[in-house]
Amino acid sequence: MTTPHRSIRRASRIDAQVHASVAIVGSGACGLTAALMLHDAGIDCVVLERDAAPGGSTALSSGFIPAPGTRAQRARGVEDSAGLFARDIQAKAHGRAVPALVDAYARSIGPALDALQERHGLEWMLLDGFLYPGHSVHRMHSLGQKTGTALMAALQSAVDAAGIPVLTQAVVESLWFDADDRAIGVGYLRPDGQEERLGCDALVLACNGFGGNPEMVRSLLPEMADATFGGHVGNDGSAILWGEALGARLRDLGGYQGHGSWVTPQGALMTWAVMMEGGIQVNREGRRFHDETQGYSEAAVHVLSQPGGIAWNVFDPPLLALARGFPDFCEAEAAGALRRFDSVAGLAACMGCDASVLQGTLDAMRGAAPQADGRVFKRGLDAPFYAVKVTGALFHTQGGLDIDSDTRVLRQDGSPLPNLFAAGGAAGGVSGDVVWGYLSGNGLLSAVAGGYIAARSAAALIIKARKQMPWPTSP
Incomplete structure (x- = not known):
C-alpha cells in the first residue's frame, strides 16, 4: 500500500x-x-x-x-x-x-x-x-x-x-x-x-x-x-x-493496540478471557515467557519475540467452556484451530518441544507461590489439554x-x-x-x-x- x-x-x-x-x-x-x-x-x-x-x-x-x-x-x-x-x-x-x-x-x-x-x-x-x-x-x-x-x-x-x-x-x-x-x-x-x-x-x-x-x-x-x-x-x-x-x-x-492471541494460520482472534482465567502461553520450548494477565496488547510483542514469532495457548475443559461463549473463539474453532491432547506427551509432540520441559511448566502452576514473572495461579491445568497456535498482531494505532x-x-x-x-x-x-x-x-x-x-x-x-x-x- x-x-x-x-x-x-x-x-x-x-x-x-x-x-x-x-x-x-x-x-x-x-x-x-x-x-x-x-x-x-x-x-x-x-x-x-x-x-x-x-x-x-x-x-x-x-x-x-x-x-x-x-x-x-x-x-x-x-x-x-x-x-x-x-x-x-x-x-x-x-x-x-x-x-x-x-x-x-x-x-x-x-x-x-x-x-x-x-x-x-x-x-x-x-x-x-x-x-x-x-x-x-x-x-x-x-x-x-x-x-x-x-x-x-x-x-x-x-x-x-x-x-x-x-x-x-x-x-x-x-x-x-x-x-x-x-x-x-x-x-x-x-x-x-x-x-x-x-x-x-x-x-x-x-x-x-x-x-x-x-x-x-x-x-x-x-x-x-x-x-x-x-x-x-x-x-x-x-x-x-x-x-x-x-x-x-x-x-x-x-x-498502539497489539494482540498476542492472533490464531495462525487461520487468521482469527482468540479471546483473552482464557488467559485471565488460568490459561497459559508457552513457546516452542514448552516454557511460559510472560505474565499473561498483564494484557493482550503487550502480549503481541512478547509472542513475536519468541522463536518463530509464535506461541501456543494451552488450557483445559473448564476454560474451553468459557472460550466457547465468545463468537471469535467459535469462529477460530470452526476454522480448525483447536487441538485436543489426552497427555502432556501428545501436546509436547505437537509443539515440537521436550515433554519434560512442558511437564515442568504445567507442574509449576500448581504451587501456591508466585511465578518468576509474578503471576499466581489458582489451580493447575488438567487433561485433556487444548491448544491453539497463535502469533502477535497489530490491531490499531x-x-x-x-x-x-x-x-x-x-x-x-x-x-x-x-x-x-x-x-x-x-x-x-x-x-x-x-x-x-x-x-x-x-x-x-x-x-x-x-x-x-x-x-x-x-x-x-x-x-x-x-x-x-x-x-x-x-x-
Whole structure:
C-alpha cells in the first residue's frame, strides 16, 4: 500500500454540491455515535465513508466497551465511578496518558452508552464472568451477540432510523479551510473517479489510524513492522497526513493496540478471557515467557519475540467452556484451530518441544507461590489439554492528532482550531505512547466517548453561531 494523497486546500469559500452543518469523515463507532448525538441535538450532519458499507475497525473488534456508572452496571449492583475508571486507565498507562482526556472520556462514556440505549435501542449487557486486564471492577459492555459486527449493525440501524445520510464509497482526499483556519468543507472521490464537494460549518474527523499503512508502521512502530495486521485496511494514516499538512500537533504516535492471541494460520482472534482465567502461553520450548494477565496488547510483542514469532495457548475443559461463549473463539474453532491432547506427551509432540520441559511448566502452576514473572495461579491445568497456535498482531494505532478535552484539534502552540474536531482512531487516545499502556477496551472507549464529546462540542458551536446570526430584514 502506498501513502495516500491527502491535502489541505485554502479558499474563502468552497463550491460544493451539498452543505451540512457538520461533516463527519468515517462511519465506524466514532462517526455514527457522533451522528446520532448530533441528530438528538437537532443538528444536521452528513457522514462520509470510504467503503461500500460502514464497518471499519469497529466491525473487526469484539465490540466490548468499558464504561462506569451505566444502567447495565447499576442493574447488576456494580459500584463504579468515572474517577475509578480514570485511575485504572492511568495505572495501565503508568501515568503517560493525557489526564484531561482520560477524565473527559471516563466521565462521558457512561452517559454515551446510556444515551445509545435509551434513545436508539442499543441494549447493553455487562460482561461480569471475569475481569479484563487492568480493570478493577466489571465494566465491560457488549450487545448480546458479543461482536463488533453486531455493534456496527445496531449503530447503522439507528442511523437509518434517524434518517441521517451516510454517503458510502466517498473517499475524502482534501479538507478545505479558509485563511482563519476554519474548516469550510471536504472534497471526496466517487467510484467513477470524479471529485465532489461537501460544505460544512464544522468538521469531525472520525476516520482512522495508520496501522494499515506499512510505511508509517515501519517508521513509527518498528517492532511491529513485520507483524500481521489484524485491523482494517482503511487505516491508512489519513488523519495524520492531514494534520501534518495543516500544521496541527500530533501525539503518542508510538502507542498502539497489539494482540498476542492472533490464531495462525487461520487468521482469527482468540479471546483473552482464557488467559485471565488460568490459561497459559508457552513457546516452542514448552516454557511460559510472560505474565499473561498483564494484557493482550503487550502480549503481541512478547509472542513475536519468541522463536518463530509464535506461541501456543494451552488450557483445559473448564476454560474451553468459557472460550466457547465468545463468537471469535467459535469462529477460530470452526476454522480448525483447536487441538485436543489426552497427555502432556501428545501436546509436547505437537509443539515440537521436550515433554519434560512442558511437564515442568504445567507442574509449576500448581504451587501456591508466585511465578518468576509474578503471576499466581489458582489451580493447575488438567487433561485433556487444548491448544491453539497463535502469533502477535497489530490491531490499531493509538496515536494521532492532538486534541483537547472537547476533542478540538490543536495547533503546534496548543491553541484549538476553530471548528475542527477529531476522535477515535484519528486522534491521540488514552493509552500513552507505548504498547503496554493499552487498557482493554481503550479503542472503543476513544471511539464512542470521543464521538459523543465531538458531537456535543460541534453542536454547541453550531447553536452559538445560529444565535449570533442577524435576523433577516424585510424586503
